[in-house]
Amino acid sequence: MAETMVKAAEVGFIDEVCSIPGGEAIRSCIQCGMCTGSCPTASRWEYPPRQAIAMVRAGLRDELLSSNSMWFCASCYACTVRCPRDIKPTDIMHALEVLAIKNGLSTKRSRTPVMYKCFVDSAKGNGRVYAFGVMLKLFLRTNPFAALKLAPVGLGMFLHKRLPLKPSRIKGIGELKAILDKAKALGGAK
Amino acid sequence: MKSYSYFPGCESEATASPLGLSVLPVAKELDMDLIELEDWNCCGSSPYGSVDKLEAACLAARNLALAEKTGLDLVTPCSNCYVVLHGADANLKEYPALRGQVSEALAVANLDYKGGVRVRHLAEVLYTDITPEVIGAKVTKPLKGLKVASYYGCQLVRPDGFDDPESPHSLDELVASLGADVVSWELKAHCCGSSLVMSEPEVALGLINKLLRNAQENGAQCLITPCPLCQINLDVYQSQVNSQFKTKYKLPVLFVTQLIGVALGVKPGALALSRNIVSPMRVLAPYL
Numbered sequence: 001m002a003e004t005m006v007k008a009a010e011v012g013f014i015d016e017v018c019s020i021p022g023g024e025a026i027r028s029c030i031q032c033g034m035c036t037g038s039c040p041t042a043s044r045w046e047y048p049p050r051q052a053i054a055m056v057r058a059g060l061r062d063e064l065l066s067s068n069s070m071w072f073c074a075s076c077y078a079c080t081v082r083c084p085r086d087i088k089p090t091d092i093m094h095a096l097e098v099l100a101i102k103n104g105l106s107t108k109r110s111r112t113p114v115m116y117k118c119f120v121d122s123a124k125g126n127g128r129v130y131a132f133g134v135m136l137k138l139f140l141r142t143n144p145f146a147a148l149k150l151a152p153v154g155l156g157m158f159l160h161k162r163l164p165l166k167p168s169r170i171k172g173i174g175e176l177k178a179i180l181d182k183a184k185a186l187g188g189a190k
Numbered sequence: 191m192k193s194y195s196y197f198p199g200c201e202s203e204a205t206a207s208p209l210g211l212s213v214l215p216v217a218k219e220l221d222m223d224l225i226e227l228e229d230w231n232c233c234g235s236s237p238y239g240s241v242d243k244l245e246a247a248c249l250a251a252r253n254l255a256l257a258e259k260t261g262l263d264l265v266t267p268c269s270n271c272y273v274v275l276h277g278a279d280a281n282l283k284e285y286p287a288l289r290g291q292v293s294e295a296l297a298v299a300n301l302d303y304k305g306g307v308r309v310r311h312l313a314e315v316l317y318t319d320i321t322p323e324v325i326g327a328k329v330t331k332p333l334k335g336l337k338v339a340s341y342y343g344c345q346l347v348r349p350d351g352f353d354d355p356e357s358p359h360s361l362d363e364l365v366a367s368l369g370a371d372v373v374s375w376e377l378k379a380h381c382c383g384s385s386l387v388m389s390e391p392e393v394a395l396g397l398i399n400k401l402l403r404n405a406q407e408n409g410a411q412c413l414i415t416p417c418p419l420c421q422i423n424l425d426v427y428q429s430q431v432n433s434q435f436k437t438k439y440k441l442p443v444l445f446v447t448q449l450i451g452v453a454l455g456v457k458p459g460a461l462a463l464s465r466n467i468v469s470p471m472r473v474l475a476p477y478l
Contacts, residue, residue, distance in 0.1 A: 020243060021243060021281050021284070021285050021288055022281075040380065040381040040383075040397055041381075041383075041386070041393055041397075044390070044393055071389075072386070072390065072393065074344075074381050074383055074384045074385075074386050074394075075236045075273075075344070075345070075384060076344040076345075076348070076380075076381035076384075077273075077344055077345070077348035077349040077355075078344070078348065078381070080348065080349045081348050081349055081355040081356070088349070090349070094236075094239050094240045094243075095243075097240035097241070098239075098240060098241065098242065098243055101240075101241055101242075110389065110390065111388075111389035111390065112386065112389040112390065114389070115237070115385065115388055115389040116237040116238075116240050116241050117241060119235070119237040119238065119385075120237065120238055120241045120242070120245075123231075123232040123234070123235070123238060123249065124245075127231040127232060128200045128231065128232050129200040129201075129232045129235065130200075130204070131200070131201065131204060131205050132204075132205075134388075135388055138388060138389065142389075146391075150391075150430075152429065153426060153427065153429070153430060156426065156429070156467050157205060157426060157467070160464070160465045160466070160467055161207060161465055162204065162205050162206070162207055162208075162426075162465055162467075163204070163205065164204050168203065168204075170229050170230070170231050171229045172229050172231070172299070175298075175299040176231055176249075176252060176299075178298045178299055179248050179252060179295045179296060179298055179299050179301075180245050180248060180249075180295075181298075182294065182295040182298045183242075183244045183245045183248045183291070183292075183295045184245070186244065186291050186294060186295065
């Protein structure tokens with residue numbers, strides 16, 4: 001009985017990851033550790049890349065999806081070009097991020113999930129990303145005091161004409177919203 | 191004159207405006223006709239693809255569909271836009287189910303993407319189509335004696351770049367064609383932390399410190415990069431690195447188009463050199 005349950009969990013999680021574009025090659029991992037050795041931020045991951053991949057295959061779904069791990073991926077693709085099994089660990093980390101958000105499991109031990117959501121809101125709202133707005137929203141939602149430390153950076157950008165105070169918006173924003181609404185109605189990538 | 195469909199990307203018009211501004215006069219000098227893609231939207235960038243894959247694919251696909259109507263290659267100066275648009279195009283070809291969903295969503299706006307756009311990075315176009323030889327022949331102010339470290343960053347060369355993913359050389363050849371001295375340094379294609387500088391500043395500042403130290407130790411007087419995120423991290427956050435690590439870097443970080451423009455004799459104002467946070471005026475003075 002217990003054995004059957006473990007098996008069900010294993011099949012479920014790895015299939016979920018495989019169903020997201022870029023996630024499917026995970027089955028051919030040989031656990032060599034090239035990904036972790038190549039990762040510039042691995043020391044900060046609760047479960048570094050090689051271990052995260054092992055956890056997908058072991059069915060340790062909630063433990064991994066609620067960790068801070070994949071949120072430290074900076075999309076540098078060093079692991080992807082070095083992986084001897086052509087697994088594209090970067091894409092797998094993005095797939096794990098999607099699953100964590102979709103299931104309401106994204107961690108508070110990294111500010112990156114909140115930043116990504118602010119970013120998506122900005123792109124959706126105007127059709128263009130407004131970096132200043134993303135930053136303000138991120139600090140308000142996570143740590144308003146951190147904004148004080150970064151005030152000189154923001155001021156410097158403003159004085160060098162690199163911080164527009166107004167977002168720009170595309171003409172076809174209505175059209176873009178209709179496309180995204182349709183995507184939502186289609187229920188996410190299959 | 192060669193024509194291209196041009197995708198500036200959001201940051202080229204805002205936080206990385208020296209890039210967006212310097213691209214245009216340089217393109218003119220090099221006989222490139224960059225035709226801005228009409229009403230382009232955010233490429234989706236890496237964060238969107240980490241939240242919702244289908245919506246991210248739709249954002250990219252709207253741009254690809256608009257570009258397809260022009261019949262021209264789609265060129266962007268932003269490394270992240272390049273990876274995202276190029277990757278979306280590849281995914282739409284590799285995953286028929288995804289393509290079906292995206293087609294259905296685009297149809298709402300009477301758009302369709304058939305898969306006929308070639309997405310390219312501006313640095314690759316400068317290297318492959320224009321070539322360092324032709325650029326070199328147009329140089330009016332050779333950057334003799336200027337020691338330049340080319341910083342490739344990640345997404346220009348990985349995962350599907352046009353150059354060696356670990357030890358690239360294209361930007362070095364462009365720098366050499368301008369008459370400058372090419373600095374050899376180990377970390378030229380290592381990560382700067384990208385947008386983690388906002389959410390996890392201590393991680394990104396550590397990476398930026400390593401890059402600046404390595405470039406400086408190898409004698410660089412300035413760095414060049416094609417990527418908005420890399421330039422922002424190394425230039426805008428250099429003061430934060432200095433206060434965090436008690437360092438005294440004063441290394442100007444130019445966009446590759448700004449340096450090419452100086453060598454081609456384009457006026458400093460048109461290259462937006464005053465918008466770089468760490469001023470490049472001192473090291474560039476002999477050439478202006």
